[in-house]
Amino acid sequence: MPSHAETYPPDAPPPRLELRGITKRFPGCLANDHVDLVLQPGEIHALLGENGAGKSTLVKMIYGVLHPDSGTMLWQGAETIVPDPAGARRLGIGMVFQHFSLFDTLTVTENIALGLDNAGPMDQLAGRIREVSERYGLALDPGRHVFHLSVGERQRVEIVRCLLQDPKLLIMDEPTSVLTPQEAAKLFETLRVLAAEGCTILYISHKLEEIRALCSRATVLRAGKVVGATDPRQETARSLAEMMMGAELSTPERPPQGVAGVARLTVRHLSTTSDNPFATNLKDVNFEVRAGEILGIAGVAGNGQAELMAALSGEVLLADADAVVIEGTSAGHLGPRARRTLGLAFVPEERLGRGAVPELSLSENALLSGYAREPLVRGGMVHFARARAYAETIIRGFNVVAHGHRAEARSLSGGNLQKFIIGREILQKPKLLVVGQPTWGVDAGAAAAIHKALIDLARSGAAVLVISQDLDELFVLSDRISVLFHGRLSDSRPTHETTVERIGLLMGGLFGTPPDEDGEITRAV
Amino acid sequence: MNDLALIGPILAAMFAAATPLLFAALGELVVEKSGVLNLGVEGMMLVGAVCGFAVTVQTGSAVTGFLVAAFAGAATASLFAVLTLFLLANQVATGLALTLFGVGLSALIGQGFVGIPLEGLPKLFIPGLTDMPVVGQALFGQDIMVYLAVAAVPLVHLFLYRTRAGLVLRAVGENHTAAHALGYKVLRIRFFAVLFGGAMAGLGGAFLSMDYTPMWAENMTSGRGWIALALVVFATWKPVRAMLGAWLFGGVTILQLHVQGLGIDVPSQLLSMLPYLATVLVLVLISRDVARIRLNAPACLGKLFHPDA
Numbered sequence: 001m002p003s004h005a006e007t008y009p010p011d012a013p014p015p016r017l018e019l020r021g022i023t024k025r026f027p028g029c030l031a032n033d034h035v036d037l038v039l040q041p042g043e044i045h046a047l048l049g050e051n052g053a054g055k056s057t058l059v060k061m062i063y064g065v066l067h068p069d070s071g072t073m074l075w076q077g078a079e080t081i082v083p084d085p086a087g088a089r090r091l092g093i094g095m096v097f098q099h100f101s102l103f104d105t106l107t108v109t110e111n112i113a114l115g116l117d118n119a120g121p122m123d124q125l126a127g128r129i130r131e132v133s134e135r136y137g138l139a140l141d142p143g144r145h146v147f148h149l150s151v152g153e154r155q156r157v158e159i160v161r162c163l164l165q166d167p168k169l170l171i172m173d174e175p176t177s178v179l180t181p182q183e184a185a186k187l188f189e190t191l192r193v194l195a196a197e198g199c200t201i202l203y204i205s206h207k208l209e210e211i212r213a214l215c216s217r218a219t220v221l222r223a224g225k226v227v228g229a230t231d232p233r234q235e236t237a238r239s240l241a242e243m244m245m246g247a248e249l250s251t252p253e254r255p256p257q258g259v260a261g262v263a264r265l266t267v268r269h270l271s272t273t274s275d276n277p278f279a280t281n282l283k284d285v286n287f288e289v290r291a292g293e294i295l296g297i298a299g300v301a302g303n304g305q306a307e308l309m310a311a312l313s314g315e316v317l318l319a320d321a322d323a324v325v326i327e328g329t330s331a332g333h334l335g336p337r338a339r340r341t342l343g344l345a346f347v348p349e350e351r352l353g354r355g356a357v358p359e360l361s362l363s364e365n366a367l368l369s370g371y372a373r374e375p376l377v378r379g380g381m382v383h384f385a386r387a388r389a390y391a392e393t394i395i396r397g398f399n400v401v402a403h404g405h406r407a408e409a410r411s412l413s414g415g416n417l418q419k420f421i422i423g424r425e426i427l428q429k430p431k432l433l434v435v436g437q438p439t440w441g442v443d444a445g446a447a448a449a450i451h452k453a454l455i456d457l458a459r460s461g462a463a464v465l466v467i468s469q470d471l472d473e474l475f476v477l478s479d480r481i482s483v484l485f486h487g488r489l490s491d492s493r494p495t496h497e498t499t500v501e502r503i504g505l506l507m508g509g510l511f512g513t514p515p516d517e518d519g520e521i522t523r524a525v
Numbered sequence: 526m527n528d529l530a531l532i533g534p535i536l537a538a539m540f541a542a543a544t545p546l547l548f549a550a551l552g553e554l555v556v557e558k559s560g561v562l563n564l565g566v567e568g569m570m571l572v573g574a575v576c577g578f579a580v581t582v583q584t585g586s587a588v589t590g591f592l593v594a595a596f597a598g599a600a601t602a603s604l605f606a607v608l609t610l611f612l613l614a615n616q617v618a619t620g621l622a623l624t625l626f627g628v629g630l631s632a633l634i635g636q637g638f639v640g641i642p643l644e645g646l647p648k649l650f651i652p653g654l655t656d657m658p659v660v661g662q663a664l665f666g667q668d669i670m671v672y673l674a675v676a677a678v679p680l681v682h683l684f685l686y687r688t689r690a691g692l693v694l695r696a697v698g699e700n701h702t703a704a705h706a707l708g709y710k711v712l713r714i715r716f717f718a719v720l721f722g723g724a725m726a727g728l729g730g731a732f733l734s735m736d737y738t739p740m741w742a743e744n745m746t747s748g749r750g751w752i753a754l755a756l757v758v759f760a761t762w763k764p765v766r767a768m769l770g771a772w773l774f775g776g777v778t779i780l781q782l783h784v785q786g787l788g789i790d791v792p793s794q795l796l797s798m799l800p801y802l803a804t805v806l807v808l809v810l811i812s813r814d815v816a817r818i819r820l821n822a823p824a825c826l827g828k829l830f831h832p833d834a
Contacts (some may be wrong), residue, residue: 103695104824105699105821114696278819
């Protein structure tokens with residue numbers, strides 16, 4: 001057992017959890033290969049690794065969702081098998097999932113009751129929820145339906161659900177990927193209090209600065225194996241990233257912006273209404289993106305990003321044709337294809353389902369948006385040789401790891417598929433590129449490549465609009481940053497004149513404007 | 526004067542006509558709340574109808590007949606459950622196949638029973654109440670199954686919205702991945718929901734063959750299973766609204782008979798289309814309210830679930 005460095009004296013309390021030689025194999029991949037892990041009481045322990053390194057598989061086995069093929073698990077010194085999540089909860093293991101396991105149409109109390117094995121009567125449970133949420137500074141209204149809640153509030157529901165079971169080990173899977181910096185800071189306070197009370201926290205994140213601030217130990221996984229254990233406070237974010245990748249990290253340089261060119265996209269008084277009760281309506285959104293610049297739009301998910309993307313792409317047609325002007329042409333009433341003809345290219349947030357058809361091959365997917373500007377179709381007939389050549393150009397040009405142009409889109413990892421989709425759009429030489437969450441769930445190497453491609457595109461004279469929740473990303477990419485909150489867009493600020501804290505406050509709704517009629521702005525988190 | 530005398534019997538007949546719809550719709554409502562779309566209601570009703578009828582003819586016991594009908598409905602549904610839940614067959618196709626299967630199977634079982642008369646269930650009679658004018662017979666002169674169907678409405682409502690088991694069932698229908706991650710047995714819960722739906726459809730069918738028109742004829746449900754399916758959407762998955770909907774459709778059915786009885790000159794074919802036309806019309810109207818559908822429709826309706834994916 002190679003990384004069994006930790007030895008403890010026989011009279012010391014046993015570790016909270018110890019994994020020895022945990023192995024899990026899926027068809028075609030070895031997800032965990034003899035993983036060893038020791039978690040002490042009261043420590044905040046980071047689990048690091050790129051996408052597909054096996055972090056999620058490992059924690060799912062700890063929580064009893066999956067079962068190891070071999071290896072042993074010791075809980076407080078005694079060998080244990082976790083049969084299912086209920087069994088994990090009985091031991092005192094709680095988990096906050098990356099994709100929340102919440103039920104939109106149920107209330108907070110009902111959602112929490114579902115995660116408890118002895119929930120008791122609903123009104124008593126609501127009282128206990130209030131008590132715990134006050135004690136840890138996690139404001140929650142037990143009677144509200146989950147679809148009304150912001151993403152930060154949803155996460156609080158998950159955390160309170162775990163806390164109600166007095167957990168001894170709390171697993172957090174990418175907890176801050178959806179939070180504003182201020183919300184994240186509050187979460188860290190809660191976690192530190194919990195750790196001081198003796199609860200062990202296993203913390204999974206991509207955000208290395210965060211891990212350096214919060215965690216006292218880190219275990220690094222690469223391709224299913226433990227490749228190192230370290231004290232993250234002694235490392236730099238760069239050295240941690242290189243440990244995860246097993247290679248050197250090249251970060252893109254953003255050359256100073258030249259003279260901003262003509263406005264390629266102008267949005268004027270854009271408002272939307274939707275039948276969908278879960279939608280956020282846009283309220284009088286105004287901005288423009290000029291040739292040669294990257295405009296970043298920050299904001300926590302669910303504040304109107306999806307609606308803005310749909311209004312820009314043409315997926316939703318607008319009553320007011322002048323609300324969206326592309327290259328001087330009013331385009332609000334035009335569909336996606338007509339807008340592409342005007343020079344718009346578009347990378348939606350959902351890679352599978354919007355950005356690409358999961359079951360189609362890469363060359364067919366290349367054709368789907370490429371045909372508007374590339375000569376891939378002649379007289380209604382697909383020119384397959386050209387589509388293939390186009391797909392292969394993308395694969396080569398953007399270092400997409402795939403089994404050739406015949407590979408199904410869904411067989412690619414998130415990062416590779418995203419490189420392919422962005423490559424497909426960029427190779428069409430768009431005058432205007434709109435990108436949603438360009439590097440969501442993408443590992444550090446692919447993210448750097450994508451960032452470089454976007455910066456190069458802007459410097460070659462295109463206008464680029466990036467809508468993202470990841471502030472670090474926006475500060476790397478953008479020339480100007482705006483914030484979307486409750487369907488309203490703040491004025492933009494040049495990136496070098498603002499700070500992460502300032503943008504974070506805007507993301508929480510502190511626009512510095514008086515509260516509007518329904519008082520939404522004052523509901524800052 | 527003549528008109529007023531008619532209202533009493535029409536009301537009474539309306540509640541009776543609504544009963545098979547109500548049984549089947551309540552069952553399907555629970556099934557759909559768990560996230561399963563079983564389009565085989567018509568087939569399950571027919572199997573329940575013929576089995577209940579056959580057993581009652583053989584044993585002379587209506588209670589046994591109804592129990593066997595519920596069991597037969599559940600058994601038919603279990604076929605659907607095994608195919609869709611454990612063998613991951615497409616729910617729509619399997620449900621349609623189940624209806625066709627039920628039509629054929631019930632005709633086969635019923636071969637020897639065509640034309641045999643049955644007595645039907647005794648009607649309630651409470652002196653002073655049942656002989657009240659207009660509403661007396663409608664409210665206090667029905668048989669036990671009509672009251673049972675109505676009693677099932679608050680029971681289903683309480684189960685879904687006041688018990689933990691009901692909460693878990695709704696959660697499974699809303700987001701099966703999350704429910705699974707929390708450790709709930711999605712497939713087992715859906716299996717039992719489908720069985721319940723089958724039993725209720727069986728009772729609805731048996732009410733037709735043993736009580737409403739006490740005899741067996743091939744295909745005697747004549748589309749009521751489909752109306753029950755539509756009722757669930759019409760009711761936006763709420764039991765009380767399903768009851769109101771069942772009365773409405775029961776009323777339309779009865780109206781059609783009485784219009785013919787009154788000698789109004791409308792082609793009878795047109796009148797027999799009436800309940801189905803009404804179904805389509807109401808569905809179109811109800812579907813305009815997207816918000817209400819979205820808030821009440823089980824989000825995982827009709828989606829297959831693999832526990833290991």
